[in-house]
Every structure is written in structure tokens, then in C-alpha cells.
Amino acid sequence: MITTPSDLKTYKNDLKRALQNQFLGATLDNFATAFKASRTKAFEGIDLDTLIAEIAQGKDEAIPYLEELFAAFKARAEAVGIKVHIARTAFEANSIIADIARANQVKKIVKGKSMTAEETFLNDHLEKEGFIVTETDLGEWIIQMRHEGPSHMVMPAIHLSRKEVAELFTKVTGQVQDPNDINGMVKVARRELRQVFLEADMGVTGANFAIAETGTIGLVTNEGNGRLVTTLPRVHVALVGFDKLVPDLKSALRILKALPRNATGQLISTYVTWITGPTPCTSSPDGRKEMHIVFLDNGRLALARDPLFSQALRCIRCGACANVCPIYKLVGGHNYGHVYIGAIGLILTYFYHGRENARAIVKACLNCQACKAVCPTGIDLPYLIKGVYRTILEVEGKTPVKNRLLKRVMGNRKLFHFLLRRAYLAQKPVAEGEYLRHLPFFFSSEHGFRTLPVVAKTPLRDMWERINPRLEKPRYRVALFGGCLVDFVYPEQALALVRFLKDHNVQLEYPMEQTCCGLPAMMMGENETARDVAVQNLKAIDPANYDYILTLCASCGSHLKENYPKLLGEEKGLGVKVEQLKAKLIDFSSFMINVLKVKPEMFRKSGKKVAYHAPCHLCRGLGVTREPRELIMVAGMEYCTATDEDVCCGFGGSFSVDFPEISAELLKRKLANAEATGAEVLVTDCPGCVLQLRGGMDQKSGRKMEVKHIAEIIGE
Amino acid sequence: MEKHEQIRLFKERAEAVQTSVTDVTGLQQAFLYAIEVTKNQGGSTIAAPALGPEERSQLAELCRQAEITLLTENIRDHIGKIQTGLTLGDWGVAETATLVLDSTSEDVRIATMLSETHIAVLPRSRIKSDAMELESELSELMRSAPRYLAFISGASRTADIERVLTIGVHGPKELHLLILDEGQEQSSPVHDVQKAKRKPRRR
Incomplete structure (x- = not known):
């Protein structure tokens, strides 16, 4: 039985327990590394962006017409002798399947792996009705015997060690199993399950595709159990979500090109089976199989009409959004979803399994966008996760205190900036150099994994007129979007920029009415506040007045570029400005490399060894990967590549306050990877990452690397 | 893609998934190959349910000489005793080293899933670059x-225990593909393997 905590406190205790599981942590980390390599190799020679766009487009064209596709499928399937059913709910689906079993005097049922059947808890229902049900996918069989749910959509038993499987198989067979003989254990499964197949009266499968044009279902499996489940028993029932409907074979083949590659790094799964109509079956009294297809709605048809969340129906269940998720990697699928796990699980749980199950887990998102970058159907997963979070807040009408505060403060720039200036005075008793030596009262000891920086004595905006030279005939006019951290905590990052741009005859301006970009508000589900500050920033910085809008903060930059269109795109007049803003927005490294075209001659070659952390919002949010690395080398330093450079440092804004244990663990790994390079300095290009990395470096024992924003080190 | 390039890709991709690929010049050679593999593996039964009458008698004769039992129908009755399932493939897909096999006949499904080794003959001319090229034929x-x-x-595979790749969890432990070059066909009177297939029974 699957239980998922509905409150944050219980959830956090579960997470802490999971973090202690060293086997899980190591397994999932190795898996993530191996997956990345095999996936890249599998997509070699394929234009992945185009493929993703085509699949997304195909899905988006089908989603509004699922009922029409169903009608076409049904007509065709019935014409060839398949019995087609609609189940409006999970319970209805289970009842229909139990009824089919009863009507056919079925006793024993074999099952192919199906997430849809997991969704409806079909096995529980059938067992309660007195049927003997056996899962035949090895992983599913293992977890069925352990009375667990899958911890991954493709590899359901990935959380278990060989030792645990050996113990289980020892119990099942009555013979001691050697945990190191995996081949031997697989043979046990082959032997045990072969007998089960032969005795089964009915086979139940899911389907990866339901092709409307021909009434065909497609099954993708590696073990071949799907073929046996659909061949040996006299009855076959397929339980299929409405979202699996595609118009034709071409659409299915297009998805098939991406599915195995993105799921397991295979070019294709071993067995792909296309079944149209009841086939010959010698175990059936009339020599022909009894075939049923149950289409499951369970909210899908309503979801298809939702302007935002319908995107979730694009999902083809490859599981990759879990594989790359830094949180999943630490805590596993049993702590990162309900039935459906991974990023898509956080979303689907709310729709298919309810608010109680979604409430706590939906908060566990760093917004690092790793899932979005790996999704083969282009679902904007982090955005939908925030959407679910926001929906739950609205539905429950319980606005957290921090949300109320944020709304009041951030909506008013003058108040916000007044408070930030006041913070400088308030922190004095606990400040020492650039760090706070004691945590403010509202933090618990769990937050001690990193030292927090002090708020600067003089924010950037207050010194701007003093430090910023007016140039006679500048090459470019550039507006600096500071962001709160550069403005109030790390003005020195901007000072380096000012010096550098003066030397290159670039006029930098700091429009004073600019305020927080609004990302923190959006992360807390406060979209109205996010919208208001977005308008304020657009008023402060009219893109038409500048050649470029430069930011040192990758998070602000990616929020401006990705979320402003979502917040303001539809609004009269503002949509145009947002597009102009997007076109002119640039990060520091891209400005250096692509606009100023800096050359090695312009720098003193120091040969300093530098490791690089790629901020999530730069490498995925803004899609900038080449320029910072190139800049490090052009500027005369030695770039030392680190493992997992593009994995989140664990900051995630307020995430690190809500989930300090996860944040600390991610930070620990990040710093260890950076140190392993032997570099002296760790460079990144987002002040949020600087805060996290520098704070972690200060807390750790042993060698401490310097942590710098790339603008600072280039300016040296 | 040129034919020889397709075949090269097919072989390269096949090797990556442990599929053995061998060139043959006639059905007789393919049959002898199947008999040899069966014997080498210590087996004594070949299930070849989808052959046309001529090929069936040709294979039956070879099996008789080699003391191999040939099953051509009611394969379900022999589950547990089938060493080799022998089929004539419909198409090949180079990109993924895929055998496309019409398995509408239950005998074919059982022969290819509940045997220890699956051997399929694949005419060179029916190898395509990718599955999309077969879209209209399959539709x-x-x-x-x-x-x-x-x-x-x-071959049937799993990685469900600690992600260790293990072959043969449910179905055959080996897949052998014999690429038949009809241009060099001499020994068999039938030049088109598709014609050599028994028409599936309709019920």
C-alpha cells in the first residue's frame, strides 16, 4: 500500500530517513550518470529539438480531440471484434475488469507492467474480488511480493539491492539465493513465472499507444512478458489511458523514436508489439482470444480542456524527469511522488490521486529545470509543478505567512528596499566580515550548512551615480538589471562589470525604479505579485531605450525571459515590450564573447586553475553553455572540468529554506566535485549560486576554494 | 541510404544488442545453420510453424538426417521442449537492428517466445533504414x-535487479538473424522468402 505524507513535517522526516540510505543515494547517483551518457549516445545523429517539437505538436493537436479519437478507435476496434469500454473513474475501471474476469470464469490473472493499472490500484481490487494476480515484469513481480509501489516508472524496483532481492527470492523458493548471482536470480524468476503464464486464464496489460485509425494497441517491453501475457491466456484486457490515443501509426512511430532512447538509453526496446483485434488462441474454447480494451478517463478528459495543465497529457511515461532530478537522486521515487513519480508525478498526483497526496511533495522542486530539459515531449514541468502548488494554495485558502509578507513587501518597491537597507543595521550584532556568524532567529539549526552573507552597507543603487562613468561616444547603451542579490548583497560583482565595460566603451545604466524580478513570488505561487513587479520592471526599463539588457543573475535573466511572457504576454501593449526585452536580454559571458568579442590579448594570462558551476537558470533557463567556459579560457585561466557541472547546487531560492537537508546534501556533492578538479577557484555566474557555494565553503572543514562570480574574476 | 550501408549499420546495431548476424545465400544454408546451432546448444527440437509446404519438407528432411524433431503446428503442446524457434522475417530495420515479424499465428508467437533461441531469416532486400519507411506497409x-x-x-532482457543487464528473463536467450542474399540464391528453388511463408490461417 502506498502512503504519501500530506503534511510537510512528516514528509521532511521521510526525506531525512531516505537521505540516510546510502545504497539508494549511490545507486541513483550512478544511474543518473550512466543514463546521461547512454541517452546522449542514443540520440546521436538525431535532431532532438526538432523531434521533441514534432512530438509535442502531435500531442497538442490530439489532446483537444481525445473523444473523437476514441470514437474512431472504438468503431474500428469493434469492427474487428474487440470489446471496448469506457471507465470514468479508477474504481469503474477495476470493476469492469473484474466483471470481465468473472464473466469468463477466470481464476488466475497475469499482468504486464502498466502504470495505468498502478494508478487504479487494479491488483488490490482484483485480489479483493478473489482473483490470483501475478505481475510478470521482473521489477513489478519483486515489488508486488514486497507489497510496495514502483519507485520508478520504468525501473520499478531500482530502490532495492541485490541483497534484498535475494532475501525475497529465498523466501519465495525456499532455497537460499546468492545475492551476487543476479543471473541466477533472473533464472528463478523465469522458472517461477513460466509456470504462472501457462496457468493463467487472463492477461492484463497497459498500452503505450492506441492507434485510432486501425484500432491497434502498441506495447513496448524489454523482457517480452508483454508478448506472453497477450499470447498464452485466453482473455486479454488492456487498460489504456485516454492520453495514449494517437491518430495513426506515424504518430506512434515518432514517439517510439524518442521513448526508449529517453527512458533507458536504448535505441529501441527489445519487443514492440502491435495488436489489432483478437488473435488465434488455442487455449480459448472457440480458438480465438477474448479481447477487451478499457479506456480510463479518471480526470484525463477534463484535464485535456485545461489551458495550462493539459500539457501534462503529453507525457509518454519514459521516467527521465526522475532520472535527472537532483532531489529524486537523493531520496528515490517512494519519496518523490505518489503512484506516478518524478516531476510529472508531482503534477499528476494532484489530478489522479488528490490534494492530500500532492500537498507536501509538490513543494519539493528546486526549479532547476533539469526535468524540462530532458522531457521528450517538451512539457514545462517546473512551471506546472508551481501551478499545482499555487492551485492547492488557492483551493485550500490557507496562505502561508511568508506568502502574505512577500505579497505586502515585494509589491511595494520602496518598502522592500527600505527593509533591505534596515537589514544592514539589524544584522550588525551577528555580522563578522562578509558573513552572518549567527543565524537569525527564524532559522533552525538545520540551516547551518551554509553561512549567510551580510547585506552590503551600501547597496549598488546608492553608489551608482558615484561609480558609473559617463562615456562620450559609447559603442553600446546597456541597461543593467541588478536583481536583489547583486544590488543589496554583492554589489562588488557589479563594480567589476562597471570597470570592465568602461574599458570597452560601453555605457552602462542602472534604471533606479527596477525592483526584484519577481521569481521568488512566482516560486511561492504568488503570481499576482509576480505580475505586478514584472510590470514595474518593464516601466523602469523600456527595452526600446537600450541596445542590450544585461544581468549578472541567471535566475533573474531566465525569469525575465521565460516567465514574463507567461505573466504579461497577453496584456495589451506589454506583450510587445516583453518580446523586446527577451530579444535584448543577455548574460555577462555571452555579452563578453558574442558582443564585445573579447580576445586573449586583452587579458593577462594567469593560468589560474578554475572550476565552473553551471547555474541551472543559465545553462537550461537561458540555454547558455559555451560562452562562460570559453570566457574563462579566453581570460587566460585554466578551465578544469568537474563532474556534474550542470547539476543544481541546491540553492533554489526559498527551497533551501524549506528543505535545508536536501539543499545541504546537494551542496556537499557540488563542492566535493569542484574540489576534485584541483582548481583554486570555483566560478559561477549567478549570485544565488555564489551565496550557496560560498556559504557552504565557509562552513566546511579542510581546504576552502574561493568562490567567485565570473564577472569578478574576469575583471581581476 | 545505400543497401550496403544499411546492412553495415544493421550489423553494427545488432552487435550492440547481442544479436548475432550471419550472411546466408540460400534457405538450405539457413536451415543447416539452425540445425547446427540447435545441436551445439544440446537441443533436439526446432519449431518452424510458418513455412510453406516446399520449405517445410526441405527442412523436415534436413532435420530427419540430423535427428532433430521438427514442429510445425500445435506448438503450444510442446512448450518447455522447444530449443529453437525458426522464422522467416518480414522486414528488417537497420537503425535499430529490428526484426519485423508478423506474429498473428499463435504458433509463431509461441515458437519465438518460448524457445531458447530464435533464429530468423531476413531477406537482404527487405531491410529498411528506419521504421518510418515501413509506415504504409505496416498500416x-x-x-x-x-x-x-x-x-x-x-534477446529478452531485464535490468531490474540493480540495473545489471541480464539476458533471457522470459523469452529466448539468443537472437540470430540470417541475412539472405537472394542475388546469390542457388540451392533453394524459392527466390522470394515471402512466398515461402505459409499464409496465416484465418479464423
């Missing part, structure tokens, strides 16, 4: 139901 087949089409790319 056409799907329009005449019942139809059970299989893409088979390697």
Missing part, C-alpha cells in the same frame, strides 16, 4: 485484422 497490415505485429530487437 496496411493493421487494416486487415486480426494482426499481431512484432518488432524484435535482440
